[in-house]
Amino acid sequence: MVATGLVLGVVLGFVFQRGRFCVTGAFRDVWLSRSTRWLTAFGLAIAVQAVLVQSLLAAGLIKASVPHIAWLGVIGGSFLFGIGIVLAGGCATGTYYRSGEGLIGSWIALIFYALFASVMKYGALKPFNDAVLSQKSDLTTVQGSLGISVWFLVALLVGVVAWALVRQRNRHVAVLAPTSHRTGLAKLLFDRPWSPNATAVVVGVLAAAAYPLSNATGRNSGLGITTPSANIVQFLTTGDPASLDWGVFFVLGLIPGSYIAAKLAGEFRLRAPDARTAVRAVIGGTAMGVGAALAGGCTIGxxxxxxxxxxxxxxxxxVxxxxxxxxxxxxxxxxxxxAGAQPVLLTRDDDLVGAR
Structure with a gap:
């Protein structure tokens, strides 16, 4: 059954690459260009997933783990993670799918992200990580603490996202010209990156589908990237097959899925970073791994x-x-x-993700 994780990973890797789905660009646009186009799309992915997941939970078809919040770890770790993904030029999803496109800088960031997530969870920094995460609150869900139905929150989220979509409806959005003479389905899939909202709907549906697939293996969680990435390092260093759960197979599918999409679209090529960018990828990947471990997850989890x-x-x-x-x-x-210096990681590929 863990093979379903691999299949879903390949599919989502394909979707991430064709949709340029990277939260770094969505969040960065808010600050640099005051654009909320991709932030709204990210909200749409959350809303779609929320409707589906809460329906499955209400029907008793899935189980979902909700952690008690460790305030210091989540606040400090998420803030550090946010800085790290700017330096690395991509969040967890962006780093994985760009690795499949041939960006060697993303390979570097991904290696250090997985390495330091493992160091924090299982290695030399585990005592520090455990100490921070041990300071937990009794709070888990908003609906639980307020004593209200979760459907009130679902309706509120859907309403906010719908308002944002309507607000954007009449805005002009530049469309990249077709890159080939493909026809039919091939033209739809590969001639240009998918629209943000279409990508968001697909991601939301697949994120919900992760629950029953993962639950079938005894893992009561949805999509996750940080712990599975750390578990890959754990397996490589210890050889313990217990590390190879559904989540590991899921993240292992992301790169080949992205590679397939990039290759078929004519977007794959090996690109080596300069020394300065490589150093930033190391620092960014390290900050991502440490931050995500402290926060209990990345931009996906x-x-x-x-x-x-x-x-x-x-x-x-x-936040x-x-x-x-x-x-x-x-x-x-x-x-x-x-200062007139070269900006951090603002390559053509980064602009495809961030400059909406």
Whole structure:
């Protein structure tokens, strides 16, 4: 049954690459260009997932783990993660799918992200990580603490997202010209990146589908990237097959899924970073691994999945990751622009993700 994780990973890797689905760009645009186009799309993915997941929970078809929030870890870790993804040029999903496109800088960031997530969870920094995460609150979900139906929160979220979509409806959005003479389904899939909202709906549906697939293996969680990435390192260093759960197979599918999409679209090519970018990828990947371990998740595990459960951890992580990206954008992009220096990781590929 763990093979379903691999299949879902391949499919989502394909979707992430064609949709340029990277939360770094969505959050960074808010600060740099005041654009909420991709932030709204990210909210749409959460809303779609929330409707589906809460329906499945109400029907008793799935189980979902909701953590008690460790305030210090979630706030500090998410803020550090937000800074890290600016330096690395992509969040967890962005780093994985860009690795499949051939960006060697993303390979570097991904290696250090997985390595330091493992160091925090299982290695030399485990005592520090455990000490921070031991300071937990009794709070889990917003609906639980307020004593209200979760459907009130679902309706509120859907309403806010619907309002944002209507507000954007009449705005002009530049469309990239077709890159080939493909026809039919191939033209739809590969001639240009998918629209943000279409991508968001697909991601939301697949994120909900992760629950029954994962539950079938005894893992009561949805999508997750940080712990599975750390478990890959754990398996490589110890050889313990117990590390190879559904989540590991899921993240292992992301890169080949992205590679298939990029190859068929004619977007795959190996691109080596310069020394300065490589150093930033190391620092960014390290900050991502440490931050995500402290926060209990990344932009997927927290900001996408836990938000759909209306957990305090998910929404607090969302806010402080957004703030971390703002600080990172301020100091590592805007400052460099004003000084006339080369901005951090603003390559053509980064612009496809961030400059909406």
């Amino acid at each position: 927290n900001s996408l999945v836990q938000t759909a459960l209306f957990s305090y951890q998910g929404w607090v992580a969302f 402080f990751t957004l703030l971390g990206v703002g600080v990172g954008a301020r100091f590592f992009i805007t400052t460099h622009r004003r």
